[in-house]
Amino acid sequence: MTIKRRPFQKNYRYWLLFLTVILLVGIFFRFVNLERKVYWHDEAYTSLRISGYTKTEFVQQVFDGRVIDVNSVQKYQRPNPEKGVIDTINSLAVDDTQHPPLYYVIVRLWVQVFGNSVTATRSLSAIISLLAFPCIYWLCLELFESPIIAWTSIVLLAVSPLHVLYAQEARQFSLWTVTILLESALLLRAMRLGSKQLWRIYGVTVALGLYTFLFSGLVAIAHGIYAIAIERFRFTKTVKAYLIATSAGFIAFIPWIVIIIYNLDQIDRTTASAQARLSISSLVSAWITNITYLFADFWRYEPFFPDLDFPSLRWGRFLTPLILILVVYSFLFVYRHTAPRVWLFIFTLSGVTALALILPDVMIGGKLSVRARYVMPSYVGIQLVIAYLFATQIISAKLINRKFWQLVIIILIFAGFLSCGVSSQAETWWNKGSHANPQIARIINKTNNPLLISSNNSLNIGDLMSLSHLLNNKVHIQLVIEPNIPNIANGFSDIFLYNPSKVFQSKLEKTSKLNVVYKRGRLWRLENKTD
Incomplete structure (x- = not known):
């Protein structure tokens, strides 16, 4: 689905230059003050x-x-x-089975070369996070067939406070984001071209995702629902290829599945804090807050800068309902203006992970769904729909539409800049414990x-x-x-x-x-x- 950009043609180069500058600033924020936060x-x-x-x-x-x-x-x-390295894997297998070993092996090899300072250890996550930019660009080209949307998605990712925070943390979540994007782009390309080689590579990314984070299994399930639905619930060559590739990925993960089964009691003990029941109102409030953090969180400075008094920053909390409205409208806009192969992919990617965590928290009790790092596939979907909305509207034939949505995206980018700038000076932030x-x-x-x-x-x-x-x-x-x-x-x-x-x-x-x-x-x- 190619977007016509004739009214926007004469300013296209300037827009790309603007987006490039924002991307460079986003990269800067991923590496500035790596050692500062606790x-x-x-x-x-x-x-x-x-x-x-x-x-x-x-x-x-x-x-x-x-x-x-x-x-x-x-x-x-x-x-x-x-x-x-074998001892690193064994340490996880004995103590922390819910965390597969891929990231930890990589970071072990990394610090052996570059040292084990806080800066050196965190720098691996920051570097890995840069791979998300070409991956989301490719995903948008496969999904929307539009470079403008692809560039807009990169910008939203670059200045996202949530993604910047996890790019500066010595945990596996920036790597997980990359695997989600890469796996998704490969799925769409393999379905489009029907290449056996692409399906084999997709199977490899399924395994890599699983060895990065267990909830990658939910991403694979979302992809399966999408593939089956697009094929109208028929057992076609595409569905068969998906099942074979995904099965291969899960078979490669069997050694760790065995370890997980053997250590279920240990997993239950180490995840006990996530099993505490929260009220429905607390859950809903946390879900909305986490969505807001995708785009802005500068008003959270008060607990971390108690001596500073910036009343103007506190007004930022009023962005929360506006961002929520923007997200809901973006999903509706994508549903109304794109083909089923587009909106269904985004809806399944976002919905499967969210529902898989939300439903147990509501019905049984728990708070996995309020931990932003666990819901990353859903946030990827949110950024895709907003990128589509912005990109299509800023090149709209109607002048009033163009000006309004250009203003909205500039406000959102500025909010991201401000959030990253404020948090970069803090010793700790909302995503950290040990405050x-x-x-x-x-x-x-x-x-x-x-x-x-x-x-x-x-x-x-x-x-x-x-x-x-x-x-x-x-x-x-x-x-x-x-x-x-x-x-x-x-x-x-x-x-x-x-x-x-x-x-x-x-x-x-x-x-x-x-x-x-x-x-x-x-x-x-x-x-x-x-x-």
């Missing part, structure tokens, strides 16, 4: 996988009551001669000879690994497995207690006086009781 709980576990140690090994060797330095914690977050760690580290680092005491309570293992990246080398650490209580050594200027359980805290209060230093992060200072 290397949070989940990213610290990425580094644990890189080291090849399991969580059990880490706890047994570090949470033994000895006084150690910061480097002794970070030893388990970098490659070392004791462990290899309190930067301030806690500053408190501890200001003291002369501090000792930090903690235990394996709650999320402490990951949060302490995160905290180790912020602490000075002068800081000493003493970690124990509850219910053990440490024998506190003498000779330290200040003794701090990090996030104790109530039982752990009450035992220490029998011999020491505990003063709250940072309540939000539950940091305490220990002092000897005086008679």
Whole structure:
């Protein structure tokens, strides 16, 4: 479906130049201040996988009551001669089976070459995220047959705050986005040309997607529903080719499926936090908020810049209903103005993943659907429909249509710029946990000879690994497995207690006086009781 652009012809080059500049700025935001935001709980576990140690090994060797330095914690977050790539895979198989190994193997090899600093580790995700630009361009050419729509989709992706945030995180989600786009483009091309070679490559991308993230299975299912529907529910050569290619991809994934089945209990334990029930109103509010974050989130600065006061930025929250209206209108517009082969592809890609996560959360209880990183295929669909709407309207024959939609896209691009600019200066943001760690580290680092005491309570293992990246080398650490209580050594200027359980805290209060230093992060200072 080629779009006529005659009224737009004379300004086409200027528009492409404008889009190119925006793309370059989007690339800049993916690499600026890579090290600034807190290397949070989940990213610290990425580094644990890189080291090849399991969580059990880490706890047994570090949470033994000895006084150690910061480097002794970070030893388990970098490659070392004791462990290899196979150990990285084993660490995932034992501790984190719900995360397939492809990204972790790649990042392990990456840090062996470029070092294990926060910047070096995150830079892999940033570089991988650049591959999404040619992939979404290709997908749009296959779907819409229009370079203008393809360029518009690139721009929306480039300045999307959500995509920029995950491009700067040492997790697999930028790689997953690339596999979603590549797999989708290959499906459309294979269906159009009927090439056996293309179907084989599609099968490979199915396997790559599954080895990147388990929810890639939902993408393959969405593709299957689309292929069967387009073929009018007949067992045609296209449907047969899809089934063969997808089956090959799933067969290649069987080794990890076996590991998953063997570790179902472990998966249930590690995902327990995602099984907490939320009210319907909370779920709906989170879904709408996450959709908004695709385009703007600059008004979220207040929790992360408490000393700044920009009332004008707070007005940005009123964009939320406007963005929601834009998204709904875009889906309706695509449905009314494109052939079934176009709108059905977008609807299945967006709908299958969303419904697969939303329905269990509503009926059984859980909050997987509110975690934006898990709903990435749906967000890809949203960006496709909005790209189509903008591209077709900014070249409309009607002057008033052109001017209005050019203004809308400029406002949306500016909102993306502003969001990326504000968040690039923050120590943490809404997609990060371990929010309190930067301030806690500053408190501890200001003291002369501090000792930090903690235990394996709650999320402490990951949060302490995160905290180790912020602490000075002068800081000493003493970690124990509850219910053990440490024998506190003498000779330290200040003794701090990090996030104790109530039982752990009450035992220490029998011999020491505990003063709250940072309540939000539950940091305490220990002092000897005086008679």
